[in-house]
Amino acid sequence: MTGGIRFDRVSVAYEGTTVLDALDLAVEPGEVMALLGPSGSGKTTALRAVAGFVRPAAGRVFIGDRDVTDLPPYRRGIGMVVQQYALFPHMRVEDNVAFGLKAQKVPRGDIRGRVAEALEMTGMAAFARRHPRELSGGQQQRVAIARALAVRPGVLLLDEPLSALDAQLRSGMLAELARLHRELPDVSVLYVTHDQIEALTLADRIAVMDRARLRDVGTPRQLYRAPRTEFTASFVGNANLLPVTVGADGVVFAGTELKVPTGGAARGATATLCVRPHLVGLGAGPNALTGSVAEVQWRGATHRLYVDVGGHRVKADLRELQRPPALGDEITVHFAPEDAVLLSAGVAAEDTAPVTAGEAAPVTAGKTAPVAEGVTRDG
Amino acid sequence: MLVHSRKGKWATWAVFFVLFLPLFALPLLVVLAASFATNWSSAFPSGFTTGHYTAATRGESLQALTTSLVTALTASLIALVVGTWAALAGHALKKRGKRLLDALFMLPVAVPSVVVGLAILVAFSKPPMLLNGTRWIVVLAHAVLVTAFAHQSVSAAVVRLDPAYEQAAASLGARPSYVLWRVRLPLLLPSLTAAAGLCFALSMGELSATMMLYPPDWTPLPVQIYAATDRGALFTGSALAVVLMTATVLVLFAVSRIRTKASYR
Ligand SMILES: Nc1ncnc2c1ncn2[C@@H]1O[C@H](COP(=O)(O)OP(=O)(O)O)[C@@H](O)[C@H]1O
Ligand SMILES: [Mg+2]
Numbered sequence: 201m202t203g204g205i206r207f208d209r210v211s212v213a214y215e216g217t218t219v220l221d222a223l224d225l226a227v228e229p230g231e232v233m234a235l236l237g238p239s240g241s242g243k244t245t246a247l248r249a250v251a252g253f254v255r256p257a258a259g260r261v262f263i264g265d266r267d268v269t270d271l272p273p274y275r276r277g278i279g280m281v282v283q284q285y286a287l288f289p290h291m292r293v294e295d296n297v298a299f300g301l302k303a304q305k306v307p308r309g310d311i312r313g314r315v316a317e318a319l320e321m322t323g324m325a326a327f328a329r330r331h332p333r334e335l336s337g338g339q340q341q342r343v344a345i346a347r348a349l350a351v352r353p354g355v356l357l358l359d360e361p362l363s364a365l366d367a368q369l370r371s372g373m374l375a376e377l378a379r380l381h382r383e384l385p386d387v388s389v390l391y392v393t394h395d396q397i398e399a400l401t402l403a404d405r406i407a408v409m410d411r412a413r414l415r416d417v418g419t420p421r422q423l424y425r426a427p428r429t430e431f432t433a434s435f436v437g438n439a440n441l442l443p444v445t446v447g448a449d450g451v452v453f454a455g456t457e458l459k460v461p462t463g464g465a466a467r468g469a470t471a472t473l474c475v476r477p478h479l480v481g482l483g484a485g486p487n488a489l490t491g492s493v494a495e496v497q498w499r500g501a502t503h504r505l506y507v508d509v510g511g512h513r514v515k516a517d518l519r520e521l522q523r524p525p526a527l528g529d530e531i532t533v534h535f536a537p538e539d540a541v542l543l544s545a546g547v548a549a550e551d552t553a554p555v556t557a558g559e560a561a562p563v564t565a566g567k568t569a570p571v572a573e574g575v576t577r578d579g
Numbered sequence: 580m581l582v583h584s585r586k587g588k589w590a591t592w593a594v595f596f597v598l599f600l601p602l603f604a605l606p607l608l609v610v611l612a613a614s615f616a617t618n619w620s621s622a623f624p625s626g627f628t629t630g631h632y633t634a635a636t637r638g639e640s641l642q643a644l645t646t647s648l649v650t651a652l653t654a655s656l657i658a659l660v661v662g663t664w665a666a667l668a669g670h671a672l673k674k675r676g677k678r679l680l681d682a683l684f685m686l687p688v689a690v691p692s693v694v695v696g697l698a699i700l701v702a703f704s705k706p707p708m709l710l711n712g713t714r715w716i717v718v719l720a721h722a723v724l725v726t727a728f729a730h731q732s733v734s735a736a737v738v739r740l741d742p743a744y745e746q747a748a749a750s751l752g753a754r755p756s757y758v759l760w761r762v763r764l765p766l767l768l769p770s771l772t773a774a775a776g777l778c779f780a781l782s783m784g785e786l787s788a789t790m791m792l793y794p795p796d797w798t799p800l801p802v803q804i805y806a807a808t809d810r811g812a813l814f815t816g817s818a819l820a821v822v823l824m825t826a827t828v829l830v831l832f833a834v835s836r837i838r839t840k841a842s843y844r
Contacts (some may be wrong), residue, residue, distance in 0.1 A: 251750055280750040286743035290765045299761070300751030351751055375831040 203229040203264060203354040203388035205250055212245050219474050220245045221412040222259065227355070229264075232381055232389040234399035236435065237409030237526045243392040246409070247357050250390060252276050263355055274303075279348030279387075280357040281291035283364055285340045287332035288371040293343050294319070294328040300351035318350035319343075319381065322376075343382070355388045362398060365533050399425065408432050426541050433543060440480070440515050442473040444542075450508070451542065454510025458487045460540040472543040475535050480516035485534030489514060493529045507533055597667030607824075613817035624814075632820035640803060640819060644826060647800040650714075651782035651830075654721035654780075655729075658778045659771060661722070662729030667759070670737045684730040686722050696720055714797035720788045725778040732777065735771030769838055776834040783827045 205227040208217075213218040220242045235243045243508075248254045249261055252273035260269045268276050281384050297315045298461035306314070319325040322342040332340055333401060341361060348356060362370045379403070393399055399406045400420045408416040408423065408431065411538040416423060416432040427433035430441050445452050446469045450459040453473065465471060491509035503524050505516045516533050613619060617626030634640065662684070669680040687695050700718045703710040712714040744766060748758040764771070786801040793802055800823045807816035 232836065251746070253749075259690055273746070274752050276750075277752070278750055280748070282743060284741075284743060286741070288744060288766075289764060290747075290768075299748065299753070302752055303753035303757050303761075305747070347747075348750065357750075392608040397773050 203227075203386055204231075204262075204498045205233075205355050205388055206261065207246065207249070208260040208261040210246070210256045212242075212249055212254050213257045219412050220249065220256075220258075223414055225386045225407055225414060225417065227390055229354075229388055230385050231404045232391060232402055234403035235390060235400040235409060236396060236406050237341065237394065237415075238435070239394055241409040242412045243394075243409055247359050247390060247392050247485055248356070249278075250276075251278055251357055263499055264387075270502040271288055277351075277353055278355050278357055278545045279351060279353035281341070281348050281359070281361045282302060283360045285332075285344040287340055287343055287347070288422055289332055291331075291334070293324065293330050293335070296332065296343060297347045297350050297412045299347065304351060314350055314352075318346040321349065321380065323348040337365055338373065341365065341373065342376075345377075349380075349384070353387065355390065357390050357392075359392045360394070361391075363392075363395070365526075370398075373399060378402055400436070404437065404508070408435060410435075412496055427474060428544050429461045430472055430474075433541075438477050438515065438517070440473075440474065440475045440477060441543075442512060442514070443470065444473045445470055446542075451495070451538075453489075454512055456489060456510075460541070460542060462542055463544065465474045465542060465544075472542055474541045475514075475539060477515040478502075478517040480514065480533050482516065482521075482531065482533055483523050484532055486536060488532050488538070489536040490530065493525045493527055493531055496524050496527065498524070505531075506521075507531060526558055597674040606642070609649050610817045610820050613814055616814060616817075619813065631814045632822075634815060635818040635822050638787040639798075640800075640822075641661045641821075643798050643800045643803040644822060646797055647713075647783055647823070647827065648830075650718055650721055650797075650799055651779050652723060653718050654782045655775050655778035657718070657722040658726040659733075659775050662726050662731075662774065663733045663764075663767075663771065665730050666733040666737050667763075669734060681730075681734070684727050686727075688727045692724055692785070692788045693791070695724060696791040699723065699788070700791055711792075712794050714794060716792045716794075717789055717797055717799065720792050721782045721785055724785060724788060725781045728777050728781060729774040732774040733767065733770055736767050740766060776831050776838075779830055780827055783823065783830075 205225075207223045207225045210220060210223045210306055211218060223246055225233070230310075233244060237243050245254060249256055250263070250268075252268065252271060260267055262268065263276060263278070277326075279458060287293075287300065291299065294315050297318050298311050301311045301314055315328075316325065319328055322345050324339065324342045324346055327335060327339060327343070329486075334345065335343065341364075345361070358377075360371050365373060381387070381402075391399070391402060403420060405419055406423055407414055407416060410431050416428055420436075423436045424434055427436060427439070429561045430439075433439040433441060442453050444453045444458070446462055447457065447468055451462065451471065451473055452458070458471060458473070471491065489507070489509045491507040491514065493505060494508045494513065495504075495506040497504040497506075498520075499517075501520055502517045503521045505518065505525070507514045507516065514533065589667030609624070613624045615627055615629065617628050618624065638645075659669055665684060666679060672680065690698075695766045699716060700711060702708065703716055703719070710719060740763065744762055745758050748762045749755075753761070784801060785799075786805060789799055789802055790805070793799065800819060804816050804819045804823065807813075807819060
């Protein structure tokens with residue numbers, strides 16, 4: 201079975217409320233696509249549309265070359281792992297893993313081998329005779345993955361699979377998932393998460409969702425280095441979103457001229473400048489901004505300073521300071537011109553993005569976030 | 580009940596003894612005493628014999644016990660199958676259809692069982708559905724009377740069943756019938772056995788509808804007890820009652836053993 205998932209203008213509504221609005225997205229065979237967005241943005245709904253547990257009100261869903269929109273879930277050839285794992289409590293681990301094979305009438309002789317193989321791959325071979333209740337959360341999750349992989353699906357759907365684990369286990373499992381995908385390079389993975397770290401770590405491409413809509417698609421690098429919208433900038437990593445006016449050879453922020461690439465934006469237009477807090481340096485330099493310290497947070501390895509510049513808060517993440525400034529101190533921070541991105545979505549109605557939103561499913565200008573949303577987020 | 584203060588605890592115990600002992604325990608103890616007694620002229624029975632039990636566990640009485648057991652087991656099985664099927668079907672229905680189905684199944688509970696007995700007698704006394712005079716009319720009446728309880732308790736469990744399990748099963752390629760047998764019913768097993776126990780106990784004690792329907796060769800134990808006390812044989816009746824209680828409790832105990840095994844997962 202060839203992998204790949206394609207959403208073709210898929211809309212889903214619950215009792216008249218649209219929770220997924222004309223989603224256009226393609227996951228290539230063998231690709232890991234993260235569906236990233238805040239809670240309630242419609243990620244799970246999109247995944248359930250692929251699995252067949254919700255019927256789109258409009259649009260088609262394709263798995264490989266097959267239009268599966270009208271197929272029941274059991275005929276779609278998917279593997280799925282959900283947040284609460286849903287291991288069958290009345291079956292041993294090996295029977296859980298064998299379930300899909302028996303249901304699909306795989307010859308008896310092959311089942312043992314494939315169960316062993318799946319458990320081996322997830323490191324759970326030693327637990328085959330246990331019941332799910334005798335396993336820890338992390339082990340249950342491995343079994344859930346083994347169970348989904350045993351049927352050799354063309355596409356694997358993962359819905360926040362790590363969110364029930366503690367932070368330590370989570371980073372270990374992230375590495376495991378990456379390894380599993382290297383071992384199964386043909387499987388397409390749709391990975392739903394609200395955690396940017398998981399998306400950045402694991403995904404070949406990230407689709408950013410907000411309020412039922414796709415906002416952006418791109419490689420983690422593209423979305424992080426050159427976000428197109430305020431929403432993407434703030435949701436994928438932290439961001440200073442500074443309201444600026446485009447000038448002759450840069451922009452003007454709070455009365456200060458800043459040298460940044462404007463990408464051909466029209467003079468006099470108002471726009472938003474995105475600067476990552478960890479790329480802001482202390483002291484004089486190019487694009488210096490002076491203001492008073494409004495807040496200091498010590499975060500172990502870093503200090504987070506909030507600096508009031510002309511009535512706007514600028515965040516700076518600095519390597520742990522020997523002598524951090526006091527509240528109200530007058531300080532100067534700066535950033536390199538190439539570290540700032542003028543958000544294109546705010547500049548013009550046309551799609552003058554420095555980054556196109558991914559080759560397979562370009563996002564049209566109509567679907568980008570409204571300019572005036574004023575997203576401010578902090579991680 | 581969570582009662583924390585010492586006074587509150589005392590009050591709870593006092594209420595328990597005042598209500599429970601005279602209302603529930605004492606009558607049963609008197610029946611137990613009467614079943615061994617030779618004489619009952621004062622407030623409590625006196626004397627001691629096991630003779631009533633010798634009579635209560637042979638011949639006609641033994642026949643009545645097996646009749647009751649067979650009736651109750653068959654009726655519970657029918658009730659469980661029909662009730663479970665209706666509960667699962669109702670779960671798949673839309674709101675209105677579900678409410679209609681629920682109401683339909685509650686009907687035999689709302690209607691007095693004498694009326695149910697009469698209705699069944701009238702309905703099944705003419706060909707082509709001539710069941711009157713056979714044991715099947717008793718089994719049928721019991722099944723009709725207890726199905727409501729099976730339906731109710733299985734319905735409640737079906738609603739509580741996490742859809743994530745059946746969805747996981749479906750995503751693995753299992754068709755709905757396979758999911759039903761391998762996932763949903765096994766997960767419902769604790770509630771199914773609870774429902775079976777309830778149906779069995781109710782059927783073992785059923786008298787009013789049975790009285791209207793039973794043929795001479797199919798006399799359940801409650802009818803036998805009634806007949807004994809009616810002709811003044813109180814001691815024999817008590818012994819039969821104790822046999823009925825014991826048999827019911829033993830079966831319920833066996834069922835609850837299956838239940839603990841099923842829920843220990
Ligand atoms: N079964 C349902 N019935 C009604 N509304 C639902 C249902 N499932 C989800 N929703 C709503 O749809 C929206 C999107 O939900 P979901 O796709 O689960 O979001 P996410 O996974 O991104 O957190 C939410 O506002 C949620 O309340
Ligand atoms: Mg979700």
